[in-house]
Amino acid sequence: MESMLQGQLKTWRQYLHQHPETGFEEVNTSDYVANILRTLGLEVHRGIGGTGLVANLTVGDGRRAIGLRADMDALNIAEQAPDRAHASRAAGKMHACGHDGHMSMILGAARLLAERRDFSGTVRFIFQPAEEHGRGAKAMMADGLFERFPVEAISTRPGGIMASEDNFVIHIKGRGTHAARPHMGVDPIVIAAQIVMALQTVVSRNLDPSLQAVISCTEFITDGLRNVIPSNVIIKGDTRSYSREVQTLLETRMREVCEGICRTHGADCTSSTRTSSLRQ
Known part of the structure; x- marks a missing residue:
């Protein structure tokens, strides 16, 4: 059987x-x-x-x-x-x-x-x-x-059961140039790589260790070619959290990290987040 x-x-x-x-x-x-x-x-x-x-x-x-x-x-x-x-x-x-x-x-x-x-x-x-x-x-x-199909009750319990998901898009605008002359441009790939690594410190260094969250960068898109440093990089991904407070912290710190790194390198940065029902 x-x-x-x-x-x-x-x-x-x-x-x-x-x-x-x-x-x-x-x-x-x-x-x-x-x-x-x-x-x-x-x-x-x-x-x-x-x-x-x-x-x-x-x-x-x-x-x-x-x-x-x-x-x-x-x-x-x-x-x-x-x-x-x-x-x-x-x-x-x-x-x-x-x-x-x-x-x-x-x-x-x-x-x-x-x-x-x-x-x-x-x-x-x-x-x-x-x-x-x-x-x-x-x-x-x-x-x-x-x-x-009526129900008498939906069972739940206090506290988080399933994490909320928020999707983010980060757009880094540098200045494209030939791969042989990188000093003539502002390389958004290098900047974006620093951002991806720096975002991993938000949970480990800004969030109370007793709380839970995840930041995952899942897409890295450029408009460059094999021998051309691009002008634009787009990073996409999502975050997971269990409370509005953590949700807001992640969004705020991610924006600050991205804008700070871009400003250091002379690039422009915009970011947007599509929030889940947790905040609605």
Whole structure:
């Protein structure tokens, strides 16, 4: 039984990994998941918040219900795994954040519960679209998720559970020049490299060690060529935090660090942050 389920989970996960779809485009994914759930005998409701779906499994006469949720969308990332048999078949798209695994786990739970039927009540299996850009849950709720499938309570606890995410963009404007004559320009690559390193000191040297935060620079974009020092560098990334105070500290110190380093080198700097719902 256990080995058979493990094999089924692997098959589901590998198929989903091969066929990634991004936010609100999870048409094939939704079809695939819905077909499996119907085969298990569940009552499936489609088109909630776009491509979202809810499947109900009711056993006995219990009136209580519990929800299990998985996200369905992939990322706009090209998978570089030519030797992987179940690598993505969708150009420029990949399940790099584990949602193929999340879906497989919830499908596995549905199969086990449908076979065992050792409870009394209803289990709702919720498959949410568009988690990556944060709009899928809102779309499902706006489409009447909790009115159609009422809940008595949402369990939580004091303190942070999931960190907020803020996205930042830093634009360094120097003065481009030929690679053979660097003294004629203001090299934004050198400046940006210093900024990336300096930002790593914000958490370690400005934040109370009892608190938590992360600053990650994830993109480094220039307009230079092999033999041309660029005029512009753009650094993109995100921060994670659990409170408004830390969120504000990160944004303030990052701006000060960037502006200070650029001023030292005679470059211009602008930065912007797209804040999460924590501050809204």
